[in-house]
Amino acid sequence: MARVGVFVCFCGANIADYVDVPQVVEEAKRIREVKFAIDYKYMCSDPGQQQIRDAIAQHRLTSIVVAACSPRMHEKTFRKALSDAGMNPYLLEVANIREHSSWVHQKDKKAATEKASDLVRMAVAKSIANEQLHEISVPVTKRALVIGGGIAGIQAALDIADARIPVVLVEKSPSIGGKMAQLDETFPTLDCAQCILTPKMVDVASHPYIELIPYSEVLELQGFVGNYKVKIKKKASYVNFKTCTGCGACWQKCPVKVDNEYNMGIDKRKAIYTPFPQAVPNKPVIDAEHCTMLTKGKCGICAKVCEKGSIDYQMQDEIIEREIGAVVVATGYDMWDPKPYEEYGVGRFKDIITSLEFERMVSANGPTNGLPLRPSDGKVPKNVVFIKCVGSRDEAKGISYCSKICCMYTTKHTILLHHKVHDSHAYVFYMDIRAAGKGYEEFVEKAQVDTGTTYLRGRVSKIYKKGDKLMVRGEDAQIGQVVEVEADLVVLATAVSAPKDNPDLARLLGISYDKYGYLSEAHPKLRPVETAKAGIFLAGCTQAPKDIPETVSQASACAAKVCGLFAGDTMKKDPMISTVNTEYCSGCQNCVKVCPYGAIVTDEVPFGHGSKELRTVAKINEGVCQGCGSCVAICRSTAINLAGFTDPQIINEIVSI
Template sequence: MKIGVFICHCGSNIAATVDVLKVVESAKSMPEVVYAVNSMYTCSEPGQQAIEEAIKERGLTGVVVASCTPRMHEPTFRRTVERAGLNRYMFEMANIREHVSWVGKDKAANTAKAVDLVRMAVEKLRLDKVLIPKFIPATRKVLVIGGGVAGIQAALDCAEGGMDVVMVESEPSIGGKMSKLDKTFPTVDCSSCVLGPRMVDVAQNERIELHAYSEIASISGYVGNFDVTIRKKATYVDWDKCTGCGLCTEKCPSKKSYDRFNEGMGETTAINIPFPQAIPKKATITAASCRLLSGGKCGVCAKICTSQAVDYTQKDREITVKVGAVVAATGYDLMDWTVYGEYGAGRYPDVITSLQYERLLSASGPTGGHIRRPSDGREPKEVVFIQCVGSRDPSVGRPYCSGFCCMYTAKQAILTKDHIPDSRSYVFYMDIRSPGKGYDEFTRRAQEEYKAQYIRGRVSTVYPKGDKLVVKGVDTLVGEQVELEADLVVLAVGGEASQNAPKLAEKLRISYDGYGFFMEGHPKLKPVETNTAGVYLAGSCQGLKDIPSSVAQGSAAAAKVLGLLSKDKLESDPQTAGVDVKRCVGCRKCINVCPFGAIREVDMRGQIKAEVIEAVCQGCGLCTATCPQGAVQLSHFTDNQVLAEVEALCQS
C-alpha cells in the first residue's frame, strides 16, 4: 500500500497550537506512508487538487487527511480521492482540530496528540477494503406529517415537482396554527386570505392524498422504502358522503362542546365543522360531547343529514401506504401558562392567551371579529400585553426565546387600536426581538403610529378588583413600579414542542433535543435534513419559527425530497454490518439492540442465525459491540481496524 498523508493548517485554526511541520515529519516514518505534506486549507480547491495530483503522480493507494471533523468534510475528501481514481473508502480522516487544536493550548502536547491521531488513521487505513455501494429501488412518493403552513408548502412543492404526496393531519382540518390567526405581521394581511387558497390547492391537487383527523400508527422500512400505517380516527361521519352543508351543526342539541379551533373562546356543537374555510370541509362528532355516543338518546344529526353520512358505529381504522421519503412538519404547542400563579393560573377569565386573542380578533371567530371580554362581553379599553410568558424562563424549563411573540404582540397592539380606536394598549417587554425584514419598523409603527405604550419591565402580578384587573409591574427604564387597572390582559405565551413530538421522533427514528424539538442534520449546512436518511423537517417542529421561515423550510424540505427521489434507484451506504454465520450462535442480542430493526432472524438448516438487511442498516455499530462472538462485523469499522488503532496509540 502506498499511503499519502495531508496535514491541514486550517489557517491558524490548527497551526496556532499544533506544530504542523513536525506532524508531517513524523508521518513520513509511519508504515507504508510514501508521501506526507502540509496544506494551508486542504478543503480548498488547490488543497483538493494537491491530493488528486499526488494520487496520480505518486501512485497512492490510500489517503489520510488530518484536519477537521469528518462530519464536516469526509464527503468532500471522499469525492476528491474518487475523482483521482481511488475507491472512496480508501480514505481516512484524523480530527486534529475539534479534538486537538480547539481544545488544548499546550503546543507540544497538541502536536504529540496530533501525531497519535494520524498514526491511528494510517493503521486503520492499512486495513481498509474497497467497498462498493449497492443500488436499491425507491418509491417516488412522500409522506408529509402535519398540515400546517410548513407541511402545506412542502406538499404543494413536492406535487409541483411531480411527486405523489400523502398528507396526514391530526386535526379535522389542515391549516395548523396559521389558520387560527387573524392577520399576519409585518404586512397585516389577512391570514386566511393568504393561507386559505393554499389549503384549497391541497384539496384540489390530484397528486395529494389527504388524511385529516389521522395519525401515524407506525413507520418501518428505510430511505426510498418506508411502510407507513396511518390510523384514521373515527369521525362518526362518512366523509365520502358528507357534503359539508353544515345542517347537522345547526341542529345538534349539544352546544357546549369545547371549541378547540377557537381555543375555548367559544363553545361549539358536538358535531361540527371547525371553521368555515376548513379543508376538508367535513363534519366530525366529538364523542365525549355527543348525547348519543355518550350513552343518551339523540340521533338528531343522523335524522337531519340529507346524504345519510352520519354513522355512529364508525371505528378507528388503519391504512398502509408505501413512501420513499418523509417530511415531518408537526408544528408546536403553546406552553401551559397556568403554571404562572402570579397571572392567576387560569382563574381569571379576562386573562387570555395571545392565540385566544387572535380568535377574538378574527371575523370568523366566536365574536365575529369584535373584541369582547370573555367575562362579560364588554369591549375592553385598557389592554395589557405581557411578553415572554413561558419564554426565556429557566424556572419553568423554558429558557429559550420563542422568537415570534414580540412581533405578534406588536401586531395585536396595532389591531386593537384598529378595532377599538379609543382603546389603549400597554406592552410589557424584556427586549424587543425583531430581526426579520421589515420587522423592527413594524414594532416602531405599533408605538409611533398606533400609540402602543411599551413598558420595559415585567408584570409581577395580575389580580381582579371589581370588574377590572389590577396589573402591577415595573418600568425598569425609570426604575419605578407601575400599576394599571386593565380590562383585558393578553399573555404572549411562548411555544413548545408538540406533546407528541418525542413519540413521533421515535417512530421516525430521528433525534430530538431536550425540549422535544427534532434535531436537524447540521445546524447550518443541513437545516431540514435529519440523521435518518429520507426523513426531513419543516417548520416549528425543528425549533420555533415564524410563518416566512416555516414556509422557507417547507420548500427546502420539498427540494430535498425531489432531489433524493429524482432517481429511480438510491445508492446505499456500504458501511453496514454483516454476519459471519459460522460464528453466529443465534443469541438474538444483536436483534434486540438494533434501533433500526435492521437485523432479522433466519433459519439456516435448523439453526437460528442473524441476518443484516443491508438497506436498513445505518452502520451505527451497536450490534458489533454487543455480539459476544465477534460474529457481526461493521465494514470499514471492523474489530481488527479498531484494535489496530488502539495498538497504534498504545505503542506510541
C-alpha cells in the same frame, strides 16, 4: 505485502507551525509497509491531490494515508482523489493531525510532533487492514409523507406535489389550516390570514398529487431513507365523506353543545361539527366523546335529517398503510398554559384572557363578530393591558427561550384593538421589543404612533380586582417607579411551546428532541431542516418558535430537500455496514435484540455441505443497516464485522501506538 503511501499536509501554517512536518514524514518512512511518504503545503488542493494520484500509479500503492485535518472535513475529497486514480476509495485513511494535534498542543511542538507521528502510524496500521468496499444502491419510493396540515405542512405538500411527486398529508384535526386559520390579520402587513391561507387549503384538497388524510395520526414508521413504511390511523368520523355534501343540516339540528376549540372555548359548537366554515375538507365529523348517540345510544337526529344517509354510527377506526421515501414533520406548536402565573389571578379573574382568545374575538369570523368583549359582563373594554413575555424568558415559571412572535403579535393586537374600539387605550408591559425582520421595526414604530399605546418597560408583579376593574401593578423601569393601571381587560401574550405529543412522535420516528420538546435539526446553522435521521425533515414551529414567513421558507426548503432526494431512481448508501460470517454464527440472536433498526433477521443454512439439517443464523438487511456496530460488539463468536471498522482495523490501531 501492503504498500502504503503517506501524504502529510502543512495546511499552510495551521499544522506546520506547531508540528515538525518533515520529521513526521521521516518517522513514517521508517514503517516497514510505507513505500512512499511526502509532505505538501495544501494536500486538499488540486496539485496536492495530483501528487496522490501520481504516487498511486508510480509506486503501486495498496492503501493511502493522508495526515491532515479531520476526516469529517476532507475524507470525501481524498476518497474522490483515490477513485479518480482508479483505486478503491475506501482504501484511504485520514490521520487527524490538525484538530487532534497541531491546534490543541500549540505550546509543545515536540509532543505535538510525536503525537502526529503516532497518529500517522495508527492510520497506516489501520489502512493495512482496509478492504475494498463498494457503495450500495437502494431503490427509492418516490412518495413523501407530510405530518401536520398547518401552513408549514400545506406549503411543503404543495411544493413537493408541484414537482409531480405524490404526497400523503396527515392531519390530526378534522380540517387542515392549523393555528394560522385561527388568526385574524397577520403582521407586518395586516393581511387577512384567511384570505391568504384558504386558497392554499383548497389547492391541497384539489391537487392531483396530494392525498389528504384528515382526522388521522401516524402510528408507526418502519424502514429507512427512501424506503419507509408508514401506518396511519384514520379516526372514525362517523360520516361517510364520499356521500356527504357538507350541507350542514346535521350540525344545525344537533342538540349537544360543546366548547368550541377553534374559538378557544368562547362559544359552543355541536357534537357533530365542522371546525370552521372554511374548513377543508368541509365535511362534518362526530365528536365521539360528546355525542349522546355514541355514548348513551339516544338521539340519532343527525342520521334522520341527513338526506344522503351519510351518518354511520358503526364506523370504526381504519388503519392505512403507505410506502413512502421521505417525511416532513410539521406539527406546529401549542400555546403555553399561563396557570403558573398565580399572582396575575389566571383562572380566578374572568377578564384575563390569552392572546389567542383575543385573536379569536377580534377576528371577523370569531364568536363576538369581531369585537373584543369582557368575558365577565360582555361589555366592550376601554382600557386594555397587554402583558408580554408570559412564560417566555422566565426560567422560574415558564421557559427560558424567547418565543419570537409575541412582540409582533402584541403590536398587531394594539392596532386591531384601536381599529375595533376607537376610544380605547392600550397599555403594554414589556421587557424588550424584539422586532427583527423585514418591515417589523417600522411596523412597531408606526403602531406606537398611530394607536397612542402606552409602553411600560417592566414586569407585572400583581393583578387584583377593584370593583369590576382589574388593577395591574408593575414596575416602570424607565422611571424607576411602581405603576398601577386600571384595566377592563388583560391580555397575556403567552409563550409558544412545543406540541405536547412531540416526544412521542420523535420516538416513533426515531429522531431526537430537545429539553423543551422541539424536534432537533441535524446542524443548527448548516442543516436546519434536516434531522439526524436521513430522509426526515422539519418545517415550522415543531423545530423552534418562528413566524409565518420563516415557517413558509423552511417548508419550501424541506420540499427542495425531498425533491433532491427523489431526483434519481436509486440512492447511494455508505458501504460501512455489518456483515455476518455464517460459518462462525451460533444463532444466539443477541444481535437481533440490540439492533436499533431491526436490520437483523434470522436465516436458515444447512449444517454442513450437503446436509439436510438446518441451523439458524443471523442475516443483515443491508438496506436497513446504518452501521452503528452494536451487533459486532455484542457478538460472542465474532461472526459479525462492520466494514470500515473491523476488529483487525481497530486492534491494529491500538497495538501500533
